[in-house]
Amino acid sequence: MQPSKHRRGRATVLAAATALGVVLTAVPATGATTVKDPYFPDDGNSGYDVTHYDVRIAYDPARADHLEGDTTVTARALRQLDRLSLDLKGFEVASVTVNGVPARSFSRSGAHKLLVEPAGRLARGAAFAVRVKYAGAPDAEGWHILASGGANAAGEPHSATSWYPANDHPSDKATFALTATVPDGWTVIGNGLPGPTTATGGRTTFRWKEDRPLATYVSTVAIDRFTVHRSRLPDGTPVITAYGPDVPVDTVVEDQQRDVLAFLASKFGPYPFSSAGAVVVGWSKDPAARALDLETQSRPTYTGGLFDSAVVHESAHQWFGNSASFTDWRDGCLAECFAQYANQLWEEHQGADLDTGFYRSLVEKHKDDPSFWATRLYDPGKGKEVDAALYFKGSLMLHALRRTVGDDAFFTTLGRWTGEHAYGNASFPQFEALAGRVSGKDLKGFFDAWVHGTTLPAQRYLYPGSLAAAR
Structure with missing residues (x-):
């Protein structure tokens, strides 16, 4: 705006x-x-x-x-x-x-x-x-x-x-x-x-x-x-x-x-x-x-x-949700997924191993629970604007994205997002496009599985890169 x-x-x-x-x-x-x-x-x-x-x-x-x-x-x-x-x-x-x-x-x-x-x-x-x-x-x-x-x-x-x-x-x-x-x-x-x-x-x-x-x-x-x-x-x-x-x-x-x-x-x-x-x-x-x-x-x-x-x-949220705000209420992940993952980043800053202590333990805990994966992160449905899935499935998605594209591309994407959309509005599809441009990777399958999907992501998206080695 x-x-x-x-x-x-x-x-x-x-x-x-x-x-x-x-x-x-x-x-x-x-x-x-x-x-x-x-x-x-x-x-x-x-x-x-x-x-x-x-x-x-x-x-x-x-x-x-x-x-x-x-x-x-x-x-x-x-x-x-x-x-x-x-x-x-x-x-x-x-x-x-x-x-x-x-x-x-x-x-x-x-x-x-x-x-x-x-x-x-x-x-x-x-x-x-x-x-x-x-x-x-x-x-x-x-x-x-x-x-x-x-x-x-x-x-x-x-x-x-x-x-x-x-x-x-x-x-x-x-x-x-x-x-x-x-x-x-x-x-x-x-x-x-x-x-x-x-x-x-x-x-x-x-x-x-x-x-x-x-x-x-x-x-x-x-x-x-x-x-x-x-x-x-x-x-x-x-x-x-x-x-x-x-x-x-x-x-x-x-x-x-x-x-x-x-x-x-x-x-x-x-x-x-x-x-x-x-x-x-x-x-x-x-x-x-x-x-x-x-x-x-x-x-x-x-x-x-x-x-x-x-x-x-x-x-x-001062960065994700307040400064770079979403376009409409289908985009709640742009606020909650990122704010929740900030907690994981803070834990990592204090010495935690996110691959095993956070990611693997949470995936293994819920891999056989269809309800955990059933809510879409973009357009989750009326009444689910700030559903728990945006916090927990959402933070897992961002860590998997980070391991898919690498730290340099991941944090560059975050910085460009908050800079390019400072004090304005944008949608989750725009974030998907930016992540693809910055990383130079085709991320359609990843986002289809994690963001638009309603089931446990396929193994190549669930355990990409170093996450596969951490299993």
Whole structure:
């Protein structure tokens, strides 16, 4: 999605996706519908490219069922528009303006659509800004009330629309600014770098800004009585780590974040964002809620504490999933397979033998279990966007690919991938093509067996190169 080094136009992403067989919307000249993601056909809008979100919220943890929001979505029309839509779950919408002029109409449709008719037609290529004022109860899919009394927003594949209106599809990335007002004594953590903090009338306003485009599902806000630690990477990048009041402060793993990021940079290329760190929150107030670690951009979210394996995984996502993002939800392997394999690379860095200790033991454990191999890594199926297969079968696939093409070609491919698609979007078929070009090998059989297949790969793909000797 970057027209220059730092941002490609979404029109380019849509054209590339269409060439690769991604189904996108056929939109009338005077309107726009959804992106038609194969798994989430109601998500997003194909008629415009968001360039920036300015999200302003006010929240009092004493009134957990109420959030006030004032969000401006700045975008560029990709076609002539008489109407458009945003994704927003719940809330009462008080007003909508387009370029400062009240919308001719706005209404709700389906589970999460806010339909907007501007006062005047938007010309193709025109920049415009939609401002939405809203209030009500944040939706529990993405907004979590914490046992400590605080709250945080995180979730995959959806979370953003639980607290602000968005073009909620990973193909439309945008820069992001957060202004959040809370009662004195509470702290707000967000993506990117902090801005000025101001206090008046018993309330404090925090400001955060992410200057690199993000996919909406990796935006976040966390509100609690945080303990905040600050340090820097060797290159000066700020590291901000916030601990909720009911989680242990682990300075050992906290310090290890810097070593992990340096190691991953040696494998994947330079760290892609202007800040790093972690948001460590406590458990949800709902005992049935699932604990969540998520790669929220620049500052991953962890539940219950910091753990080295989680830090490696979520930090790797800053390259695979956050900077180089996928085109649609069929491409989840581009995030999860690589982040999981980063854990293996970290173990290898600490002295582990991946061929025997990881690869052979896991293959032998599951070789007679058809269910382990039954999920495709690309296009795994609706409801399997982040299936366990992407983590375990996926990390095996990447190690087998490494042994097939050799270390030089493998790590060159990873570096080129994160460099060529930095701050943009791409699909798994594009990764397959890049791996073939870099290695100079015909990898169709390999990817058919490992990525598109649903059974145990044939021996020549299961035990290539040195893996055969390690048996």
